[in-house]
Amino acid sequence: MKILSIEQATQFYNIVLPYLPDEDIDDPTTFASIIVNKIIEDEKYDDYLEMIRFFTDLSDDELGELGGEKVLLIFVEGLVENRIQVIKNYYEKLGFI
């Protein structure tokens, strides 16, 4: 799993921001499912793929071969290991809203 530098995290934050829940969610699975559901609702599958690219070196073809569930697992793990649950608090503290 790739850990994001501040430059990558800022790019990631710009993509994930519209999908972040307003309230703090402690459970990582619930947190990820809120984001995924919002992506499905808005039909923004490109954003989903772009975010996954931040977490893995796998190519789009390799991701396609993995299947939806495994890709989702990479996404959830990426969110957890990169502390995306708290990213909003940090960026908001600087006025990056």
Next chain:
Amino acid sequence: VNDEIQITLNGEVYSLRKSKLREWIHLESLKDKIIELAERKDTAFSDAMCSYVSIFMNVDKEIISVLPWWEVFLLFFEISHFNRPNKELPIFRSIYEKSEEPPWNYPEREWYSWVDKFASKYGWSIEQIAELEIEDAFALAQEIATNEQLEREWEWARTEIAYPYDQGTKKHIFKPLQRPFWMLGIDPKKPVQTVKIPKHMMPVGNVIRSKSNEDIVN
């Protein structure tokens, strides 16, 4: 007063002291830039934040820029908190006074204005000024500003315009020179007190309240 901080970076412990005046001014300008860029949602803020941490820690920016993002944020918050002046001087309140950027402004002007202030007053060299402790620099800057203001007030009191003619009393009344905010003993952070108005001072007559904003009350 804790003037030393220990920061662990990639397993190495760094014992760091507070910035001296020149570095402090540089870091404060950088901090303003970070906040300004962040508020504009400009991704360049991340590079400025890495510079901030790198300058204070005297570590290559490349080392900082590959750290996990939250570590850079935490370092930035920790350093900016540690590096703030300890003294609560009234002159700090001057930041609440509105000031527009003059056309003769340029990057790093703040540093040169400090040099100008201390060099002209005390005859110190640029190197001596750069190495000042920030608490000493601020306390001395307040002394200089106080003396300048009192001198201006003295000169003002000796001019005609300080005594405008009052039509009511048919006399010239002394009008003191306005003092800067921080010399007035007002704390701008303190909320304005709510004062109850006695009933007898309220407007006389029936007050007819409108049912909605569109209603016109005659």
